[in-house]
Amino acid sequence: MANREHYTLKEIENAIRNKESMYIFAEGGALDAIDRGIDAEHCLKQSNPTEVQAKCIELVWKKNMSLAQAGSILGVTPQAIQYNIDLLRKKMQKVLDKWKALDEEAFANV
Secondary structure (H helix, E strand, O other): OOOOOOOOHHHHHHHHHOHHHHHHHHHOOOOHHHHHHHHHHHHHHHOOOOHHHHHHHHHHHHOOOOHHHHHHHHOOOHHHHHHHHHHHHHHHHHHHHHHHHHHHHHHHOO
């Protein structure tokens, strides 16, 4: 990732949401889609989601369910689903900020 601009949270979220599509793009020659997908999964993992946050992401982002559908499955309100996703987004942004700082530090020492 050191050779490119840094990912935005939206790019990471879209890569997680559209993981299957990323492989289609890669087959067409857009190999950066694979890098983005891998980095998105690393960002998610390094964010250390709680079990509830991981379930919310699985249902809403990966399975494309509505907040209401996910809430029904987990036995909570749609607002609780959104709250947990928002908390995870904050964690993910911290990971992206850390990556950016590490890149900047590495380039400063070159």
